Amino acid sequence: FLAMFMRIALLFGINFLIQMKKPWFYIDFSWFSAGVTGQSLILLLGGLFLIYKSTKEIHEKVDNKGDEEKEIGKTAAKSFQGVLFQIIMIDLVFSFDSILTAVGMTNGVEGALYIMITAVVISVLIMMQFAVPVGNFVNKHPSIQILGLSFLILIGFMLITESAHLSNAQIFGGHVTPVQKGYLYFAITFSLFVEFLNMKVDKKKK
Numbered sequence: 001f002l003a004m005f006m007r008i009a010l011l012f013g014i015n016f017l018i019q020m021k022k023p024w025f026y027i028d029f030s031w032f033s034a035g036v037t038g039q040s041l042i043l044l045l046g047g048l049f050l051i052y053k054s055t056k057e058i059h060e061k062v063d064n065k066g067d068e069e070k071e072i073g074k075t076a077a078k079s080f081q082g083v084l085f086q087i088i089m090i091d092l093v094f095s096f097d098s099i100l101t102a103v104g105m106t107n108g109v110e111g112a113l114y115i116m117i118t119a120v121v122i123s124v125l126i127m128m129q130f131a132v133p134v135g136n137f138v139n140k141h142p143s144i145q146i147l148g149l150s151f152l153i154l155i156g157f158m159l160i161t162e163s164a165h166l167s168n169a170q171i172f173g174g175h176v177t178p179v180q181k182g183y184l185y186f187a188i189t190f191s192l193f194v195e196f197l198n199m200k201v202d203k204k205k206k
Contacts, residue, residue, distance in 0.1 A: 043166065
């Protein structure tokens with residue numbers, strides 16, 4: 001529900017989001033230039049946060065699993081607050097990116113706001129339906145957890161390139177273009193397919 005409320009709140013603030021297209025300040029070096037907007041700044045910070053958090057989680061799962069389990073009882077309250085903050089931040093990043101995409105897709109369509117709100121509600125209901133079984137499956141397979149965190153790193157990089165594109169950034173005279181989401185979805189789908197094949201092979205060996 002948190003994701004749904006965030007997206008709906010952002011939809012009602014569409015006018016404010018559109019105003020954030022205007023550059024807040026400019027960066028101009030001999031090799032790099034950009035007009036940083038509010039939208040690009042949010043996507044940049046969100047992308048960096050995803051990369052940092054995902055990399056940290058992978059490191060902890062690979063190297064510090066035992067230490068982490070020992071500290072669970074001592075830092076339960078602190079961990080809860082930290083996890084809650086991280087969930088809110090990730091929800092905000094994905095909500096902002098999805099709303100920007102939705103606004104672009106429905107630009108000029110009559111009743112676009114109601115269409116987007118309906119789509120948000122339906123998508124959240126679908127996610128809620130599959131959240132528990134998917135969560136249980138991921139918890140049972142550590143390799144899927146690592147794969148999911150790796151996907152978040154890819155998404156973080158995509159958000160950074162999209163941020164640079166919204167800022168009309170140029171590096172050595174060349175415009176930065178965003179990573180097409182189709183490529184990202186293909187990489188995720190292919191990786192999951194290979195992982196499922198590996199899981200099936202391992203199951204047969206056992």
